[in-house]
Amino acid sequence: MRAALHSLRIWLAEPRDGFALAAFIAGASILGIAFLVMLCGIPNRYRKFVVMSVTFVAGLFLSLEFLLPRDVVSAQGLVFSIGAIGLIISLGFAAKSAAARPRDIRGLGIWLAMTVASTAVAYFASSLRAIAVPLTTLSKSLTTARPAVGDLAMIISSFAVLLGILNLFQIHGRAVSRRTQGWYNSAAFFVAFFAILIVGLVMDWRQSQLAHLEPGSPAFTTVSRANTINSNLFQILFRGFLTSLESTMFSLIAFYIVSAAYRAFRIKSAEAVLMMVAAVIIMLGLVPIGASITSFLPESGIFSNLRLERISYWLLIGPNMAVQRAIGFGIAVGALAMGLRIWLSLERGSFFDRQL
Amino acid sequence: MLNQAIKTISDNATGITIWCGALCTFAIYSVLYKENKFYRLFEHIFIGLAAGYGVYMTWSIVLRPKWWEPMVHNGQWYWVFAAVLGSMFYFMYSKRHVWISRIMFGLFMGLAAGGMFREFYELIFPQLGASMKPILNQSAADNGVIPNVFYTLQVCVFYAILIACMVYFFFSFEHRNRVVSSAASAGRWFLMIGFGAIFGATVMGRMTLFIGRFNFLAQEWAPQVSPGLSHYWVWVAVAAGIVLLAVILKRHPNSSNE
Amino acid sequence: MGVFEKLQNLDRRILYVLLAVVVSAPLLIRPSRHPGIVLSEVQSAYNAVDRVSSDKIAIISTVWGAGTEAENGPQTEAVMRHMFQKGIKFVVLSWDPVGAEITYRDGSRIAKELGKHYGVDWVHLGYRPGPIYAVVSGMAEDFQRVIDHDRFNKKLKDIPLTRDVRSHRQIGVVVEITPSGTATTWIAYFTQPYGIPLVYCPTAVMAAEAYPYLDSGQMAGMLNGVIGAAQYETLIGLGNSPTYAAAAAWSLSAAHIYIIALIFLGNLGFLTMRSRNRVGGRAGR
Numbered sequence: 064m065r066a067a068l069h070s071l072r073i074w075l076a077e078p079r080d081g082f083a084l085a086a087f088i089a090g091a092s093i094l095g096i097a098f099l100v101m102l103c104g105i106p107n108r109y110r111k112f113v114v115m116s117v118t119f120v121a122g123l124f125l126s127l128e129f130l131l132p133r134d135v136v137s138a139q140g141l142v143f144s145i146g147a148i149g150l151i152i153s154l155g156f157a158a159k160s161a162a163a164r165p166r167d168i169r170g171l172g173i174w175l176a177m178t179v180a181s182t183a184v185a186y187f188a189s190s191l192r193a194i195a196v197p198l199t200t201l202s203k204s205l206t207t208a209r210p211a212v213g214d215l216a217m218i219i220s221s222f223a224v225l226l227g228i229l230n231l232f233q234i235h236g237r238a239v240s241r242r243t244q245g246w247y248n249s250a251a252f253f254v255a256f257f258a259i260l261i262v263g264l265v266m267d268w269r270q271s272q273l274a275h276l277e278p279g280s281p282a283f284t285t286v287s288r289a290n291t292i293n294s295n296l297f298q299i300l301f302r303g304f305l306t307s308l309e310s311t312m313f314s315l316i317a318f319y320i321v322s323a324a325y326r327a328f329r330i331k332s333a334e335a336v337l338m339m340v341a342a343v344i345i346m347l348g349l350v351p352i353g354a355s356i357t358s359f360l361p362e363s364g365i366f367s368n369l370r371l372e373r374i375s376y377w378l379l380i381g382p383n384m385a386v387q388r389a390i391g392f393g394i395a396v397g398a399l400a401m402g403l404r405i406w407l408s409l410e411r412g413s414f415f416d417r418q419l
Numbered sequence: 420m421l422n423q424a425i426k427t428i429s430d431n432a433t434g435i436t437i438w439c440g441a442l443c444t445f446a447i448y449s450v451l452y453k454e455n456k457f458y459r460l461f462e463h464i465f466i467g468l469a470a471g472y473g474v475y476m477t478w479s480i481v482l483r484p485k486w487w488e489p490m491v492h493n494g495q496w497y498w499v500f501a502a503v504l505g506s507m508f509y510f511m512y513s514k515r516h517v518w519i520s521r522i523m524f525g526l527f528m529g530l531a532a533g534g535m536f537r538e539f540y541e542l543i544f545p546q547l548g549a550s551m552k553p554i555l556n557q558s559a560a561d562n563g564v565i566p567n568v569f570y571t572l573q574v575c576v577f578y579a580i581l582i583a584c585m586v587y588f589f590f591s592f593e594h595r596n597r598v599v600s601s602a603a604s605a606g607r608w609f610l611m612i613g614f615g616a617i618f619g620a621t622v623m624g625r626m627t628l629f630i631g632r633f634n635f636l637a638q639e640w641a642p643q644v645s646p647g648l649s650h651y652w653v654w655v656a657v658a659a660g661i662v663l664l665a666v667i668l669k670r671h672p673n674s675s676n677e
Numbered sequence: 678m679g680v681f682e683k684l685q686n687l688d689r690r691i692l693y694v695l696l697a698v699v700v701s702a703p704l705l706i707r708p709s710r711h712p713g714i715v716l717s718e719v720q721s722a723y724n725a726v727d728r729v730s731s732d733k734i735a736i737i738s739t740v741w742g743a744g745t746e747a748e749n750g751p752q753t754e755a756v757m758r759h760m761f762q763k764g765i766k767f768v769v770l771s772w773d774p775v776g777a778e779i780t781y782r783d784g785s786r787i788a789k790e791l792g793k794h795y796g797v798d799w800v801h802l803g804y805r806p807g808p809i810y811a812v813v814s815g816m817a818e819d820f821q822r823v824i825d826h827d828r829f830n831k832k833l834k835d836i837p838l839t840r841d842v843r844s845h846r847q848i849g850v851v852v853e854i855t856p857s858g859t860a861t862t863w864i865a866y867f868t869q870p871y872g873i874p875l876v877y878c879p880t881a882v883m884a885a886e887a888y889p890y891l892d893s894g895q896m897a898g899m900l901n902g903v904i905g906a907a908q909y910e911t912l913i914g915l916g917n918s919p920t921y922a923a924a925a926a927w928s929l930s931a932a933h934i935y936i937i938a939l940i941f942l943g944n945l946g947f948l949t950m951r952s953r954n955r956v957g958g959r960a961g962r
Contacts, residue, residue, distance in 0.1 A: 078494030087496035095503030102507075103516050110518045114525045121529030125814075129537040210822045213815025215501070216530060217823075218486050219523075221806050222505025224477040228470055229512065235463075245456075248463040255467030263475035267483075270829075292425060295432035303439030305472060306743035306775060308465035310632055311447040313744035317629035317932075318451055320622055321696050322689045325939040329947055334611045341615025343937055346622060349881075349904055351712045352930035372714055379616060384888035385577045386613030388546060389584030389606075391889055395543045402535030405528050451693050469775075476774035480803045484830045527808065534810050538865040542895070545869070549893035616885040620902075624748060624881035626932040627903045630700050630925050631747020637704045638921075658698075 115408040122406035131202035138195035146185015153178040259300045266293045348375020441640040580609045681946040699935045703927035707919045711911045719908040722898025725874040733849030735767040739780050740855035742773040749854050751906035751922040752878040759913045761791045769801045777804035800838050803828030814866040817845045845871040854878040864895050
């Protein structure tokens, strides 16, 4: 049976070409479509379970890969630790039982027996290589599989690139077809989208053509000339339009900061004063002019600590570092809790509670 | 004629690129005066270009070499299943079967959530260790020198700020105890220092983006405008335009002044 | 209408024009004088890159695009120049499609200037769409499989520089140049588990949050925005060159003084008007 499965696996993984390849691709496509049809047929009451299971199994991969031990000694330690946790829980309940009902000898006896039993099981289980070795093997297999999973995740997530594009096409397509106000802007969107896409794809095609042509041949010269023209057109679209527009859009924020600094930043409390003082010291200390302002102070000695750039630097590596660390701890604990809730599908909210 | 036009554009690509860049810059900056059609047009062009470029790069760098070529040219037919899985994202547009897209989103969210143990351990445990700073400067004490007072003060300040800020963020219980409420109040004050640092850094960061854009106009576009003359004259002209604009604004003070 | 009332109602467009005037002078004059001070985290970043041994390569991971080119571009350029000067072989990995093109163009320009060759001294791995944690964690174990090809779709095993790069063992340093918080992914999956130094080059907005990681040693050094780039240029011997980073540092000085003046004026006007209203209110009773 094992040999048959192995042979089947080798036969399936064997690269194909020509008609066989087309047949296998067609067959796999049909299988894929059948899978999707089957998914569509799953009753409502099982859908949430399917989503939860996929989420849990996906999370299990990286969790186990990290949590499982890599060597036998650590694995044995892990098994013993699990037993020790059982022991502590039993002892705790024993103590609680003794405190609540001191005369209940039978109850106390049961808990103490469980304590001894869990200690014995933990010691015995941890000494068994039959438990420790599979754990380490699993851990190593998961680590070996990490590159393949990373690769696959990158490829599958790339298929989602059209999600946002389809939405944009719907909105702008509607504007153009109905000739709503400003429809020419939507037309410009389509022109820009297809212009850079087509020019880019043609550029790739020409470059792949060049790779197969003999340098110096007439065909190579013709394609090379066409490729140069195409590359220049691409540069106009990319460098002249796209990067200029993107960087200019981001730079607008500078002007809004200027407007906000003059109109919105009102110091109405003592805390706001502290915040502004810290901000002003750091803003001046980071730039060359800050050093110039207190350049009259000596560069060494006790008074050198009053130089603006040193006060600014001390604020960054001292109080600011402590504050950011405290914030970081809070965020990390929150992120861990949130991650657990998502992994175990405990999260609630509009996306998670939507009727399936 | 079209071929000739394309060839001419291609031969002058560098100059055209810079002029297009300047045109785009002024088009976007025109919104600072007031909302206008010029800005809207170039905004839509930007969205189209960004979307088209994203699709092109995803195909060219990822899908073609890692999915299409192995499947079609190297005979690895099983890559079809990757497309099947990828197509599940698009069930988002189906009202009846939208749940199928949630399988894929759940897959990636689960994958990310599964990494949180490692992230928590690798990011936070070293920080916990680094937070345990010795109060005394050990190397100075070993040498028989009086412990560095400033170092000790700095460590005490660090501990005070760290603990006060962490107490502030403990929302699980009410701050009834006087010590706890005082610590939380002090934490709020210390947080202002951190926020001031972030604010100062934000101003610096955002200003730099504008400086970068202005640098393009000054160092790349201006020489294109007047290659024979000193490009400072361009800025004299720009300054004159700005003064004229200010005069116009003074005469029409109600122009979009929110 | 009093002076303060007029100032409070000042057209914001005049403020915009004044900003342009304030930042323009250093960019036109182009001073060659770099910031005189080099912060210790910049020096540490320089040392971390400088110490990469000859049998290892560096990874320059760029997450930035055209939007933050003004800050991250000079950082990328300074680090690339240092690596070329020192003969440290490196690969550039980009997580933004626009940034991939820009970093390749910049790398080609600097390589040509310094007489370096693509494929031997440096390689550009092109754009990767992510998810970053999956790609980075996979790279640590099997670099060739996950990355597979460069931006020209040439297999890594066919490129002299990357032929022998298999996993984290052949990586000497990671330089993360980013406008977002992606450095934690590198720390969690690549640099911290395997003890590889990480040099962090954020935009100024993200820099304040990085100091805890510098303190704990999880980051080997940091370049704080364009100021950090200017300081790094000083260390690599460009201290007297009229670079963009040096001019930007002086423009920033002017801009910061302007912002502080605006905050001061705005609050002065606000407080004056508030006290006048209070006095007027009391008088009216």
